[in-house]
Amino acid sequence: MVDHSTDATIASWLRQHGTLARFDLELVLCQILDCSRAHILTNPHRSLSQPELDQLERWSDQLYNHVPIAYLCGNQEFWGLRLTVDHRVLVPRPDTETLVEQALECIDTLTRIRSAETTLTLLDLGTGSGAIALALASERPDTQVHACDFSLDSLAVAHENSRLLRLPVTFHHSDWFTDIAQSFDLIVSNPPYIAPDDPHLDLLGAEPAHALIADDNGLADLRRICEQAGALLHSDGWLLLEHGYDQGPAVRSLLAENGFIDVQSRRDLGGNERVTWGQKPSDQALSAHE
Numbered sequence: 001m002v003d004h005s006t007d008a009t010i011a012s013w014l015r016q017h018g019t020l021a022r023f024d025l026e027l028v029l030c031q032i033l034d035c036s037r038a039h040i041l042t043n044p045h046r047s048l049s050q051p052e053l054d055q056l057e058r059w060s061d062q063l064y065n066h067v068p069i070a071y072l073c074g075n076q077e078f079w080g081l082r083l084t085v086d087h088r089v090l091v092p093r094p095d096t097e098t099l100v101e102q103a104l105e106c107i108d109t110l111t112r113i114r115s116a117e118t119t120l121t122l123l124d125l126g127t128g129s130g131a132i133a134l135a136l137a138s139e140r141p142d143t144q145v146h147a148c149d150f151s152l153d154s155l156a157v158a159h160e161n162s163r164l165l166r167l168p169v170t171f172h173h174s175d176w177f178t179d180i181a182q183s184f185d186l187i188v189s190n191p192p193y194i195a196p197d198d199p200h201l202d203l204l205g206a207e208p209a210h211a212l213i214a215d216d217n218g219l220a221d222l223r224r225i226c227e228q229a230g231a232l233l234h235s236d237g238w239l240l241l242e243h244g245y246d247q248g249p250a251v252r253s254l255l256a257e258n259g260f261i262d263v264q265s266r267r268d269l270g271g272n273e274r275v276t277w278g279q280k281p282s283d284q285a286l287s288a289h290e
């Protein structure tokens with residue numbers, strides 16, 4: 001019988017890769033040893049077989065190359081939902097839950113001001129894995145949730161997540177608003193907003209560039225969305241945007257320049273301005289202004 005035993009243990013393997021994030025290493029161990037994190041923490045002296053060690057080394061090599069742990073595990077939790085993710089989509093970030101929180105508050109407000117028979121329509125622009133659209137669909141099954149992306153690869157992942165989670169979303173293949181033919185009560189987007197020369201991109205090379213990078217110092221897509229969203233929003237509807245930690249003032253200006261009112265920003269858990277939103281004036285306010 002072949003002896004696959006080695007001198008390596010969970011503790012020695014963790015020590016050997018001490019420069020990598022400890023939590024990521026523990027997740028890798030859980031996946032490859034097919035056990036819980038509690039087992040990893042309480043059995044530091046469990047020995048590793050050669051096949052286990054080989055697989056662990058292949059995965060840790062990828063972590064050294066900045067491949068996100070979510071791609072290795074094939075899933076990422078967002079808003080309590082387990083989303084399937086791979087190299088075709090951005091890994092949903094915890095910061096984006098701030099956008100979902102604010103969107104839900106705006107939806108509550110709209111629910112109060114619209115007639116009881118109205119079904120609110122929501123659009124997630126640039127849906128990627130479907131994270132935002134699916135979070136909204138899970139919280140507000142009484143609304144109609146739509147989502148678009150210009151990447152067919154992203155839409156395939158989002159569609160699969162919608163199917164697996166049994167959360168209905170209507171998907172559109174569209175370059176921002178180009179192929180969207182209806183209006184909405186609320187539009188939400190986490191568009192690409194990193195400038196092409198931003199040094200942080202060095203660590204993000206495994207994720208799709210089209211999900212991350214925008215011209216004009218990261219503002220090109222945010223600007224296009226601010227310019228075009230008003231035409232597809234119902235009166236009193238909201239546009240909510242995620243943006244970079246230092247882009248709050250620029251996004252507030254873009255919203256105000258494009259006729260949005262009550263423009264505000266909200267900070268993420270790290271204390272950075274992360275989400276900015278504005279409201280399309282009601283028809284009455286617009287006609288009074290004319």
Ligand SMILES: C[S@@+](CC[C@H](N)C(=O)[O-])C[C@H]1O[C@@H](n2cnc3c(N)ncnc32)[C@H](O)[C@@H]1O
Nearest residue numbers: 092126127128149150151175176190191192211
């Ligand atoms: C920052 S990622 C956000 C993904 C997802 N909404 C999230 O929060 O995890 C931006 C998404 O916008 C999409 N995108 C980029 N440019 C687009 C365009 N012109 N029209 C539609 N979608 C676009 C990308 O494919 C990507 O999925």
